[in-house]
Amino acid sequence: MNKNQTSKHHQLIIIGAGGAGLMAAVTARDLGIDAAIIEGNDRIGKKVLTTGNGRCNITNESTAMGTDEAVALSRKYHSNQTGFPLPVLQQFGVRQTIDLFSTLGLPLISLEDGRMYPMSLQAASVLDIFQLALEDRNVPVYFKNKVVDVIFSPNHPRFTIKCRTESEEQVVYTSEYLFLCTGGLTAPKTGTDGSGYVLAERLGHTLISPVPGIVQLKLDYPYLKELSGIKFEGLGHIIVRGEVIRSEYGEILFTDYGISGPPILQLSRKAAYHLGSGEAVTLSVDLMPGRTEEEVVEFLDMHWGIFGHRTVADSFIGILNKKLVPVLLKEAEIDQQPHLLCQDLSWKTKKKFYRILKHWEFKVTDTNSFTNAQTTAGGIDTVELKEGTLESKLVPGLYLAGEVMDVDGDCGGYNLQWAWSSGYVAAMSLAKHLSSV
Incomplete structure (x- = not known):
């Protein structure tokens, strides 16, 4: 040559x-x-x-x-x-x-x-x-x-x-x-x-x-360090102006700067363009994509009813990644009550859990750089x-x-x-x- x-x-x-x-x-x-x-x-x-x-x-x-x-x-x-x-x-x-x-x-x-x-x-x-x-x-x-x-x-x-x-x-x-x-x-x-x-x-x-494009997302969330390294099968939605503009399912990974995994990479293009236009972008994560909202409510109510003598933290063992639970307790504002029993959960707190499990929302602030991206x-x-x-x-x-x-x-x-x-x-x-x- x-x-x-x-x-x-x-x-x-x-x-x-x-x-x-x-x-x-x-x-x-x-x-x-x-x-x-x-x-x-x-x-x-x-x-x-x-x-x-x-x-x-x-x-x-x-x-x-x-x-x-x-x-x-x-x-x-x-x-x-x-x-x-x-x-x-x-x-x-x-x-x-x-x-x-x-x-x-x-x-x-x-x-x-x-x-x-x-x-x-x-x-x-x-x-x-x-x-x-x-x-x-x-x-x-x-x-x-x-x-x-x-x-x-x-x-x-x-x-x-x-x-x-x-x-x-x-x-x-x-x-x-x-x-x-x-x-x-x-x-x-x-x-x-x-x-x-x-x-x-x-x-x-x-x-x-x-x-x-095809890049990780940065999130504004106070507990990212606690979530970093957690993987789970979930459904992600990009929301702009109150409307879901794209959804993807698969293995999602929390990182110390935000979130990654195949579904997030697929969603990133939409997030990047709307962020570039100065719009607010929200990522909603569904931790139980195999169940409808009604089914989640029914499942948890029955679960808490049967195991009402257990603490709320213990009630999630075997259901969610164990490392997720302390953060969910903070989201539900009961992290200061480590011994709270399921039978003592208020309706207000239950609704918070229902929402988090199906619609856990995060503010997207940016994407990672072109160095980390797979495409332009x-x-x-x-x-x-x-x-x-x-x-x-x-x-x-x-x-x-x-x-x-x-x-x-x-x-x-x-x-x-x-x-x-x-x-x-x-x-x-x-x-x-x-x-x-």
Whole structure:
């Protein structure tokens, strides 16, 4: 692979060797396009190595079971332009992803909740396969080139890409077509530092303010240290202006700063956007999601009736995590009565317990940072891109793929699926355009 830091011209330059850029490069070369990648790091796919806890959650097959696979898959994505992902996913979805990786020599296996990984369960395998694919196709990757500016001209060549190397050498590349595959703001140590937004804005595009997605929530609550480390199966609701705007079920984890766990990560996008708009956000947690409010009342009344001689604290043994109980007693304002018996509970106190168990509310103050986030919500406005091709409506020959645009997916392999899908579709769209001119 050519790593020489010299000025070059290619038909297509791809900025970024992440998931979207790698898929775009391999696909473009297979379609006969002279493609090359510019990458700021010293190797490809640095962020890919961090995904899936080091196993690389390539995709999720749970949406590939019915007749409307693309529609089901598209529901896992979020954008200010709701329907934008669907035409892309219709061209390249989960089944196509599985098949393509198979042709590259990387068989996938399905584990929990339909999440698919390389059979080796090593993220490094994904990059090794892409490295081989690039070498097989003679796709140059110009490493340690930080793009500092992109200039568009209606004349040949359309794009001038100015770079700076580690040794501060100024290098210029030119191309007729340009793919921005620079990622968002998550995992900045891997190179996804938001620089692609700057380049796109210089070319006339609009940025929808990015916020962390799939990330933990910070809470304003006085007893977080006491709750830290407690896990339980529960149902979380994000509430804004008195309305539940999203709910998720699963294992929830309290931390010393707030709350985490898969349901919270799924809820975080909604929380982040509303917090960013200056709105108050509340998290409501249901500790007994398997029972209705009426069933909780009936269950506890019967339980307390049978064991009226026990203390209230002891009455929760075997029902809730033991570490939760002292905090619940504080919430019910009976923590100063450690020997209070169930038979002596007032109706007012009982109602507090009923409410806490089904509607335990917390004030959400913030999310954790982009460093902790798994994806970026927001990005370049998709209204300025052509649906189904990902070409810019503003700059002829410019295409966007991956996290740089305002599309983000749920947790579970969906963001990498968007990288594969959008990278493939951008390359295919360019090939179709070239065949028609």
